[in-house]
Amino acid sequence: MAKAEIVERTAGPVGELLAAVRVGFVEAVPELLAELDKVQRRECLAALRELRKELRDDWSQSGTDTRGALLIAGAGCHPGPAGAATWLAGTDFGSRDWARHPALHVVVESQPQEWQIEVATRLAQRPVRSWGWSMHPLVEAIVRRTGCAVPVSEPFVRGWFGALSTEYGPRPPLVERLRADALMPVLLPRILELADIGGTLTRRHSPRRGDVWTEAIADLAATGLVDRVELLDRCLARLLRGGKAADQRAFLELLRALDPTPEEYAARVRDVLALLDGLSVIAGHAQEVLAGLDEAGLIEPETLTEASAVVLFRTEKKLVRAQLAWLEKAARRAPDRSGPVVLAAAGAFGHPDPGVQERALNVVARHLAAAGTAVLPELRGAAELLHPAHHARAGELFGAPVGGGGGGGDDPAGGSEEILPPVPGPRPLGAPIGSAAELAEELSALLAAREPEVAAFERVLDGLVRQAHLDRAALLAALEPVRRTHPWQGAGHWADCTPRDISYVVAALAGETPSRRLWDALTGSGRTPLRGPRTSPHGTVLAARLEEAAWQVTANRPPYLLAVPTDTTGAIEPAALVERLAGYQAARITPGQADLCAALLRVRPTAEPEVLAAAEALTSPAGRWLAHWLRTGGLPGQPSERVLFAPGRGVRSRRTYLDRWWEEIERIVVAQPGTGSGPTGPAGERLAPEFRKLLDPTGPSVSRARAVEEWVWRPVPHWVAVLPHHREELAARWLDQFAAGADRDERGAARHLPLLAESGGPAGLALHLALAYGLGARHAEDRTGALDALLVLAARGELDGGLLGRELGELVPLGAVKPTRLVAVLGQAAETGAHRTVWTVLRAALPELLGTSGPTVRGLGDLLALAADCARRGGARGAVAEVTAAAEQGGSSRVVKEARALRDVLAG
Numbered sequence: 001m002a003k004a005e006i007v008e009r010t011a012g013p014v015g016e017l018l019a020a021v022r023v024g025f026v027e028a029v030p031e032l033l034a035e036l037d038k039v040q041r042r043e044c045l046a047a048l049r050e051l052r053k054e055l056r057d058d059w060s061q062s063g064t065d066t067r068g069a070l071l072i073a074g075a076g077c078h079p080g081p082a083g084a085a086t087w088l089a090g091t092d093f094g095s096r097d098w099a100r101h102p103a104l105h106v107v108v109e110s111q112p113q114e115w116q117i118e119v120a121t122r123l124a125q126r127p128v129r130s131w132g133w134s135m136h137p138l139v140e141a142i143v144r145r146t147g148c149a150v151p152v153s154e155p156f157v158r159g160w161f162g163a164l165s166t167e168y169g170p171r172p173p174l175v176e177r178l179r180a181d182a183l184m185p186v187l188l189p190r191i192l193e194l195a196d197i198g199g200t201l202t203r204r205h206s207p208r209r210g211d212v213w214t215e216a217i218a219d220l221a222a223t224g225l226v227d228r229v230e231l232l233d234r235c236l237a238r239l240l241r242g243g244k245a246a247d248q249r250a251f252l253e254l255l256r257a258l259d260p261t262p263e264e265y266a267a268r269v270r271d272v273l274a275l276l277d278g279l280s281v282i283a284g285h286a287q288e289v290l291a292g293l294d295e296a297g298l299i300e301p302e303t304l305t306e307a308s309a310v311v312l313f314r315t316e317k318k319l320v321r322a323q324l325a326w327l328e329k330a331a332r333r334a335p336d337r338s339g340p341v342v343l344a345a346a347g348a349f350g351h352p353d354p355g356v357q358e359r360a361l362n363v364v365a366r367h368l369a370a371a372g373t374a375v376l377p378e379l380r381g382a383a384e385l386l387h388p389a390h391h392a393r394a395g396e397l398f399g400a401p402v403g404g405g406g407g408g409g410d411d412p413a414g415g416s417e418e419i420l421p422p423v424p425g426p427r428p429l430g431a432p433i434g435s436a437a438e439l440a441e442e443l444s445a446l447l448a449a450r451e452p453e454v455a456a457f458e459r460v461l462d463g464l465v466r467q468a469h470l471d472r473a474a475l476l477a478a479l480e481p482v483r484r485t486h487p488w489q490g491a492g493h494w495a496d497c498t499p500r501d502i503s504y505v506v507a508a509l510a511g512e513t514p515s516r517r518l519w520d521a522l523t524g525s526g527r528t529p530l531r532g533p534r535t536s537p538h539g540t541v542l543a544a545r546l547e548e549a550a551w552q553v554t555a556n557r558p559p560y561l562l563a564v565p566t567d568t569t570g571a572i573e574p575a576a577l578v579e580r581l582a583g584y585q586a587a588r589i590t591p592g593q594a595d596l597c598a599a600l601l602r603v604r605p606t607a608e609p610e611v612l613a614a615a616e617a618l619t620s621p622a623g624r625w626l627a628h629w630l631r632t633g634g635l636p637g638q639p640s641e642r643v644l645f646a647p648g649r650g651v652r653s654r655r656t657y658l659d660r661w662w663e664e665i666e667r668i669v670v671a672q673p674g675t676g677s678g679p680t681g682p683a684g685e686r687l688a689p690e691f692r693k694l695l696d697p698t699g700p701s702v703s704r705a706r707a708v709e710e711w712v713w714r715p716v717p718h719w720v721a722v723l724p725h726h727r728e729e730l731a732a733r734w735l736d737q738f739a740a741g742a743d744r745d746e747r748g749a750a751r752h753l754p755l756l757a758e759s760g761g762p763a764g765l766a767l768h769l770a771l772a773y774g775l776g777a778r779h780a781e782d783r784t785g786a787l788d789a790l791l792v793l794a795a796r797g798e799l800d801g802g803l804l805g806r807e808l809g810e811l812v813p814l815g816a817v818k819p820t821r822l823v824a825v826l827g828q829a830a831e832t833g834a835h836r837t838v839w840t841v842l843r844a845a846l847p848e849l850l851g852t853s854g855p856t857v858r859g860l861g862d863l864l865a866l867a868a869d870c871a872r873r874g875g876a877r878g879a880v881a882e883v884t885a886a887a888e889q890g891g892s893s894r895v896v897k898e899a900r901a902l903r904d905v906l907a908g
Helices: 003-008 013-022 026-034 038-057 061-077 081-088 102-109 113-125 136-146 154-165 174-179 184-193 213-222 228-241 245-258 262-266 269-277 280-295 302-311 317-333 335-350 354-371 373-383 388-398 436-448 454-470 472-485 499-509 516-524 537-552 574-586 593-602 609-616 621-632 689-695 701-706 708-712 717-722 727-733 735-743 749-758 765-775 780-795 801-814 819-831 835-850 860-874 881-887 894-906
Strands: none
Touching: 013 026, 013 038, 013 061, 026 061, 026 102, 038 061, 061 081, 061 102, 081 113, 102 113, 102 136, 113 136, 113 154, 136 154, 154 174, 154 184, 174 184, 174 213, 184 213, 184 228, 213 228, 213 245, 228 245, 228 269, 245 280, 262 269, 262 280, 269 280, 269 302, 280 302, 280 317, 302 317, 302 335, 317 335, 317 354, 335 354, 335 373, 354 373, 354 388, 354 894, 373 388, 388 860, 388 894, 436 454, 436 472, 436 499, 454 472, 454 499, 454 537, 454 717, 472 499, 499 537, 537 593, 537 689, 537 717, 574 609, 574 621, 593 621, 593 689, 593 717, 609 621, 717 727, 717 749, 727 735, 727 749, 727 765, 735 749, 735 765, 749 765, 749 780, 765 780, 765 801, 765 819, 780 819, 780 835, 801 819, 801 835, 819 835, 819 860, 835 860, 835 881, 860 894, 881 894
């Protein structure tokens, strides 16, 4: 049946309108509305509101048509403009662009003009919502038709700007359309206040002149249709405000299109000076403008000094060289400015690039005579920041020795003091959660966290067991709001088990999970609600703990868990575990297998007689196991070592995604199987299979890289807390993830290096190789994690700088670690005061880098410069043969210069 027939069969004008709305007969709404008086419209409005509620979940095509008719009818039935504006702004109408529909415009035009203006004013203030929903076409039509004041709110300006930027098909150039637009004089200056418009502002729609916003605005300003002075001021203000790089570049293009005269720039010299501290391309333009103004004599001479103080502090060598060239020209034009010029040039003495320092020293040398002796004291002080290679020349120029010396040996007394962070101590986990309400609050925060902390997870898991033991009914009542917000999503895990799966325990508490009998059957097949096909060994252990806790809160309900750490690393103090098991023994409670295994792997090794005696006094099977565990030292740390591949095993493929091709022969780290009391010995033979698998021998890293399943695993903090005394084994198993941060630009793994550094156990080859990859990670936050780990290991006396340096010396020539990243992160370590630590690492790396038979490693000069600075500040002495050989080569390359400087420092 046609829509018109449905409407005709409905009695009464109100019924006809409602019928038309229900069938989505949009075109009929204006005519049917015109037949209603005020009372009938009010009556109809109540029915429209009910229909709107019905349509909340209907996103079919018919539902979309009904929404459009509903929107238009509601706009016409609202007597007041405030209600009409609220109705029109509803985001549930946003499945189609109804703001352009002729029927809506007919309905709005039929209202009094004051009503229309008020609706437009209110809609113009409302932000643009999801799905691109905007009433801008309707508001703009009202503004143009009524001639009311043009709204200047951001939503309206953005709508006007967007409408002009998205027109397609044959049309005049943008500048012509703007010239004919009555709203342009008011709105055009306002677009300079909008964010995220850089791409649109510079997008050219055709090769015609004026068909890009920057050219169109400049043309309109040149013809006087918009205020040129206002545009200049707004453009400079926008550049000073900062923002995204794309926006900054777009507004710089606009500024260049406006082409300010030197006089206009001179009148705004303070603004131009401030731009020197902005984006590199912005600073370069400001520098070029200021240099031209200085040459024309339009600014004060002191402006050069102010500009130099900002630019010479920047790291971009192009900007610094241009600033030194400006200083040189200024001194040549006016020799009486030589004093301020040489003092300003000395600001580059502390630049990280020794080549820039040399250029600055050349500028000072050429104009020192004209500057006079009054500047020498200040120049001598600045010269202390120079690279050691320039000390001798600076001393001759300034008439006094530059740079300090040190004692002899590699650990001299004459160097600057080594500054390392305080040794981090264990942070207590805190008192157990004391009430159901407190538990509900911490559980909600845990489930909402992106990456829950170990302490938060362990406290909540223990709290669930404790509170279920005390009062299960009260606990359920307190957790009800959390269960509604974070429900258990059911079985069928595909990826790894995570701390957020603690909601499974909450669901079990409420009776929403399978019975224990079914769990046992599932476990026998290797699949459980928390163990999917891609679950990692660490995730399997976590799943075992959560599944056991889910059973405990519903069945035997122990008073607490054994495996709750006593500090945030995941470790358990042996005295605390002995006390917990004594409590279980007194209450005749049998510990859960997963809980006890996790506790044993976490307990801190000890030789304290009192603790061992208290453990020996336990008589329960679990107590006797703990006593034996402590007496025999538990699971010993397993070393990592390199293994060699036999030829012809398919590991020599090049540059494939799954093969780390440079590790084909000797870059493999593998954890060896334990002996004695290890996983297969007396102390570990009773561990549950999930826990024994944690310390199984690993395969070679190339073979592991081929196992695609492992690439879905990413280390997370609770993995470290599972084995808080076995960081070497953990580093060996995660080596591929750490390496991927350096050679495949992946993100995240190296952020966990500080956790490994703060954990216990040996720090051997695997941990240092993981640290080497972390120092070369692509992303800055990962390198920061590696830097923190480096300093923590150094502060604890556990860093083998020689081992780390040798690994870096092999990784850099292979391209696995880029020297620019390594220089940046080791430079940060040196800036904290760890000069001797950095020198120890670089001293071991440089022989490999300088002795390579291939082409010179790119960035080697920067590494040598950093090594020379750290050796000087740390007072290092003692020749390095490869450095001496590089220094004795002919030529004036950067590597040779820096090698000579380092050789001289080491020679004292």
